[in-house]
Amino acid sequence: QVQLVESGGGLVQPGGSLTLSCAASGFSFNHSAMNWYRQAPGKERELVAGITSIGFRSYYLESARNRFIISRENAKSTVYLQLNSLTPEDTAVYFCHSARFGYWGKGAQVTVSS
Secondary structure, three states, X not given: OOEEEEEOOEEEOOOOOEEEEEEEEOOOHHHOOEEEEEXXXXXXXXXXXXXXXXXXXXXXXXXXXXXXXXXXXXHHOEEEEEEOXXXXXXOEEEXXXXXXXOOEOOOEEEEEOO
């Protein structure tokens, strides 16, 4: 059974940090580029960051560059997204996605508020 389970979301003050994790199972994680998307209320889902299957290259949404860091541990079938210098505009549900197979997690809520 394919599973992508996000964790690490929560409420954080502006300027704070969070690290999201996505644990994968049921498919060949090591052979899939992985993405993090987010969807804010009333907005379309957008690609925030992506990383190749062996972590050699990464991509970032312009507004996330220099603030967010995507990484992966293939031995643990886990992809991470470190969120730094958070602003209220980063409030959204963050989803993990397998680029190769098209699988989605159920999402983790990140709320940035004072």
